[in-house]
Amino acid sequence: MREDHMRKDDFRDIGPYEGQDFEDAISRLQQYPQLLNNFTDIISRHSRVVNKWKSFHSKRLLKVLLSQVHDYLEFQELITCDVFLDMIESSSIDDFTFDGIEQLGSDEPHIYISNHRDIVLDTALLDLALYRSDRKRCEMVIGDNLLVNQFTTDLFKVNGAITVKRSLSNTSDLREETLRLSRYMRHCIEEKKVSLWIAQKSGRSKDGIDNTSSAILKMLYLAYRENGISFQDFIRRASIVPVAISYQHDPCDVTKSEAQIRKLKAEGVYNVYVKKKYADILDLVRGLRLNKGNVHIQVGMPLSGDDIADPKAAVREIDRQIHTNYRLWDTNYFSYDYLNRTKMFADKYADMNTKSFVKHYKHLKPEVRDMVFQGYANPVVSMLREKGDEA
Numbered sequence: 001m002r003e004d005h006m007r008k009d010d011f012r013d014i015g016p017y018e019g020q021d022f023e024d025a026i027s028r029l030q031q032y033p034q035l036l037n038n039f040t041d042i043i044s045r046h047s048r049v050v051n052k053w054k055s056f057h058s059k060r061l062l063k064v065l066l067s068q069v070h071d072y073l074e075f076q077e078l079i080t081c082d083v084f085l086d087m088i089e090s091s092s093i094d095d096f097t098f099d100g101i102e103q104l105g106s107d108e109p110h111i112y113i114s115n116h117r118d119i120v121l122d123t124a125l126l127d128l129a130l131y132r133s134d135r136k137r138c139e140m141v142i143g144d145n146l147l148v149n150q151f152t153t154d155l156f157k158v159n160g161a162i163t164v165k166r167s168l169s170n171t172s173d174l175r176e177e178t179l180r181l182s183r184y185m186r187h188c189i190e191e192k193k194v195s196l197w198i199a200q201k202s203g204r205s206k207d208g209i210d211n212t213s214s215a216i217l218k219m220l221y222l223a224y225r226e227n228g229i230s231f232q233d234f235i236r237r238a239s240i241v242p243v244a245i246s247y248q249h250d251p252c253d254v255t256k257s258e259a260q261i262r263k264l265k266a267e268g269v270y271n272v273y274v275k276k277k278y279a280d281i282l283d284l285v286r287g288l289r290l291n292k293g294n295v296h297i298q299v300g301m302p303l304s305g306d307d308i309a310d311p312k313a314a315v316r317e318i319d320r321q322i323h324t325n326y327r328l329w330d331t332n333y334f335s336y337d338y339l340n341r342t343k344m345f346a347d348k349y350a351d352m353n354t355k356s357f358v359k360h361y362k363h364l365k366p367e368v369r370d371m372v373f374q375g376y377a378n379p380v381v382s383m384l385r386e387k388g389d390e391a
Contacts, residue, residue, distance in 0.1 A: 011184045014165070014177075016072045016139055017157040023070070025154040030066050033059075035151050043088050043288045072160040073137065080159055081131045085124060093292050094248070098129035100299030100325075104241065109136055109188070109195045110302065111220065114243035115210035115322050116199035118252070118287040119146070119280060122245050123197040129297050130195075138197040139188060141181075146280055162196070182222035189238060200318060206256040206263075207371070208378030210244075210326070212318045217311040235314065236305035242321035243300065246379070248293030248329040251286045254364065255279070257371035296327035323382040331357065335376035345380070 017025050029036060037059050061083060069075045089096050104110065116122055123140040130137050139160045144167055147153040157163075164181060168174045188194050198220075201213035224234040250256070259279065300321035308314050330352040333345035338358070361369045 011180070011187065014163045014181060015184060016160045016162065017154075018071065022072065022158060025158050026066055026069065028150065028154055029158070030063075032151065033063065036062055039155075040084075040087070042285055043084060043091070069158075072139075072158055075158050076127055076137050076160060077131060080124060081128050085128045088121070088288060089128075092251075092288075092290060093295050095294045096125065096128075096296075097294070098133075098297040098299070100301075101129060101133040101135055103301060104135065104299065106135060108239060109193050110239045110241045111185070111189065112138060112195065112197045112241050112243050112299075113200050113212065113216065113318055114197065114245055115326070116201065116204045117245060117247055117250060119204065119284045121287055121292075122199070125245065125295065126197060126243060126297055129299075136193075136195045138195045141185075141196065141198040143202075146284070148278070148281060152281075166202075178219055179222050179226075182219050185220060186223040186238075200322070204252075204256065206260040206375070208375035210319070210322050210379070210382065212315045212322075214311045214315050217314045221311070231310055231314075232305040232308065234305075235303050235308050240303045240314070240318070241300055242303075242318045242325070244298045244322045244325040244327070245295070246327045246329065246332075247295050248331055249291055250375070251290035251292060252283045253372050253375055254361070254368065255283055255286065257368050257375060260371055261367055293331075294329060298325035298327060300325055320386060323379075323386045326379050326383065328379060328383065331376050332380050335373040336380040339370070339373050339377050 040059055065078050069078055114122055127137045139162050141162045143164050165177050185196055188196055221234050303317055330349035333348035334352055334354055337345055361372055
């Protein structure tokens with residue numbers, strides 16, 4: 001990365017909308033109010049009467065707020081947190097809790113690396129927690145596979161999205177874009193002084209195994225390495241914070257399990273897996289709309305450059321914090337016992353209607369049903385392994 005300030009135009013196509021680009025996107029959203037109205041209807045799950053009232057109120061409010069926002073931070077605060085996430089929390093989350101943010105400095109930007117369960121809510125709910133804690137909110141890293149049309153592109157980019165160009169097939173182009181992404185993320189931390197969110201690996205965890213890809217750390221380090229900065233100094237400067245997010249009920253547990261089985265079969269036979277068209281968008285809607293039960297975010301401690309000398313060590317520490325900080329629910333403990341035919345954690349789900357939980361998945365093929373339970377059980381397996389217990 002050049003030592004002089006990077007120009008905004010260097011990252012215009014991958015960074016969030018700024019300046020005139022932001023204003024133009026807001027104008028486009030205002031010209032198609034029905035799209036926003038439909039989105040508002042999707043995320044509300046109250047009774048018909050309550051839903052109609054809240055949706056009507058929110059649509060009127062959105063029309064006013066769109067004319068008042070001038071950058072993505074204002075959009076995140078006034079629209080995403082105060083309108084969209086407020087509706088989601090009240091209609092499809094029983095209790096949203098978070099902890100650990102108070103350990104972080106209020107003015108420092110951080111790179112939050114979290115496990116990845118929901119396409120948009122992982123980062124959106126972290127932003128909500130940061131907002132309620134009076135901390136810097138995040139720009140979020142997403143794949144360009146989610147930008148299926150102008151409306152979704154605008155909605156993500158006015159909300160602070162950074163685009164990863166996953167569709168590139170040329171090796172040299174991919175290498176250059178990876179370096180440019182790394183440069184932009186360094187630019188955010190050191191010059192813009194804004195925080196970032198990135199998933200611990202490409203794509204959501206479909207099997208409940210939350211292991212970090214070393215490629216993420218290597219990508220982040222590229223922009224520092226080209227200036228001769230050691231990995232330890234990069235860790236000191238980047239302020240990487242592991243985050244564990246857990247959902248009591250995963251709205252996409254069945255579709256994830258079906259996709260995981262298709263992937264395993266396809267890779268075993270053809271060595272290639274092709275995702276169904278619009279699968280991510282459909283799961284995005286499910287994740288926003290359907291019941292999630294309780295949701296908890298646990299923010300860990302920043303990685304220490306004194307203890308971490310290479311990507312492998314960084315991955316190990318991120319995984320350790322995510323696995324031990326993950327809030328385990330009755331659904332996790334029961335699924336572990338159910339699959340292992342044990343009562344090891346019976347006290348953890350004593351108040352749970354286990355028969356109803358099992359019955360909910362009775363219609364599925366046995367291999368899909370087992371994968372669903374495995375997805376809920378694997379965070380327990382990860383916790384036990386971190387503690388050195390038999391998993």
